[in-house]
Amino acid sequence: MDSTSAPGPAEPARSVDPRHALGEFLRARRGRISPELVGLTVGGRRRVRGLRREELAQLAGISVDYYVRLEQGRSTQPSAEVLDALARTLGLDEAERHHLVNLACARRTPLPTPRVTPVLHSMLTALGAGLPAFVTDHRLDVVAWNPLGAELLGGAGDPARRDRNQARFLFLDPAARAAHPDWADRAAEAVGQLRVASGTRPDDAELTALITELSRASAEFRGIWESGEVVMCRAGRKRLHHALTGTLTLDFEALLVPAGPGGTGLVLHVFSPGGDAAAAAALARLAAAVAAPVLAATA
Incomplete structure (x- = not known):
């Protein structure tokens, strides 16, 4: 990123939906893992950056269908074992692991509003x-x-x-x-x-x-x-x-x-x-x- 560049033009209005946050995070982290880094042999051109869904699912030891449902927001509250496998496969650091758990575990009650005491x-x-x-x-x-x-x-x-x-x-x-x-x-x-x-x-x-x-x-x-x-x-x-x-x-x-x-x-x-x-x-x-x-x- 060029720290001297001016802010770019605005794109068409787009809202951020917290319900899709888990899927967006998984896709972003999946996109930064090169297949070679995890020992996969790649031949020819790939249309996706990073790992494919099926590759990540295989490496994490979960079904492709289940992983797809996670990315699409159709499956909620995955087990601790699944989250640990995804974090390990994606190479998440401590902060990213904590964030993954927060996204995956729906909060039943809102947090109190912080105040300056x-x-x-x-x-x-x-x-x-x-x-x-x-x-x-x-x-x-x-x-x-x-x-x-x-x-x-x-x-x-x-x-x-x-x-x-x-x-x-x-x-x-x-x-x-x-x-x-x-x-x-x-x-x-x-x-x-x-x-x-x-x-x-x-x-x-x-x-x-x-x-x-x-x-x-x-x-x-x-x-x-x-x-x-x-x-x-x-x-x-x-x-x-x-x-x-x-x-x-x-x-x-x-x-x-x-x-x-x-x-x-x-x-x-x-x-x-x-x-x-x-x-x-x-x-x-x-x-x-x-x-x-x-x-x-x-x-």
């Missing part, structure tokens, strides 16, 4: 001006922040400066490509996280509407979504760009606040310069700029 607000305040922090929900809406965290995100505290939904900002706002030097990686993460959320909350109408909106408006979103990427963000390093500091390379931790057993709730994102003195100095300059209006108002 007073304790979580206190944590954001306690982090103070030194560490940027913000909270996102399962739709990637920024729902709470400290001042430095909001500014690091390009003004997430002010709806006039940027959309508070991270995915909508990334794919529909040209400013996102300057704010995120590694835009392609951040875009893939956002889509992968929305896919995880859609598996745990198939009845969330707002989430489905967001995914449908982005699928219609952004060819790049559609391409990543259709690849079946699954991402569970935990910790690492990210580069962010701000007009006052230039490009910053920061460590980050993503701390999960579950909304219910097995469900995606809120995520507390905390950034730190680590041992990077230049990054620490840049964050200090940004923190001073953020605090200046407050100090002037209270003087």
Whole structure:
């Protein structure tokens, strides 16, 4: 994916149907497995990318008819043994296996709506001006922040400066490509996280509407979504760009606040310069700029 390319033209309106999510995920993952990788001999041209349905079924030890019904959504709640065989054959990682189970096991009761508790607000305040922090929900809406965290995100505290939904900002706002030097990686993460959320909350109408909106408006979103990427963000390093500091390379931790057993709730994102003195100095300059209006108002 070219991180400098502009969003592609919208294709005809198409809705995302959570009921077909299992089949779409299986097809996408099947498409990335080359026959040679699993020891199959291929002769001549193939009309499908990756494994054929009958090849995957044979390798997983299940009937072709049953696998077809899974992809078509005509069979629900496969056994743990079947899911394990499919995950093993498709080479799924931990996040993808978890997502497969969520898609296959219909949720009987909806998960509670995540909320920012007073304790979580206190944590954001306690982090103070030194560490940027913000909270996102399962739709990637920024729902709470400290001042430095909001500014690091390009003004997430002010709806006039940027959309508070991270995915909508990334794919529909040209400013996102300057704010995120590694835009392609951040875009893939956002889509992968929305896919995880859609598996745990198939009845969330707002989430489905967001995914449908982005699928219609952004060819790049559609391409990543259709690849079946699954991402569970935990910790690492990210580069962010701000007009006052230039490009910053920061460590980050993503701390999960579950909304219910097995469900995606809120995520507390905390950034730190680590041992990077230049990054620490840049964050200090940004923190001073953020605090200046407050100090002037209270003087």
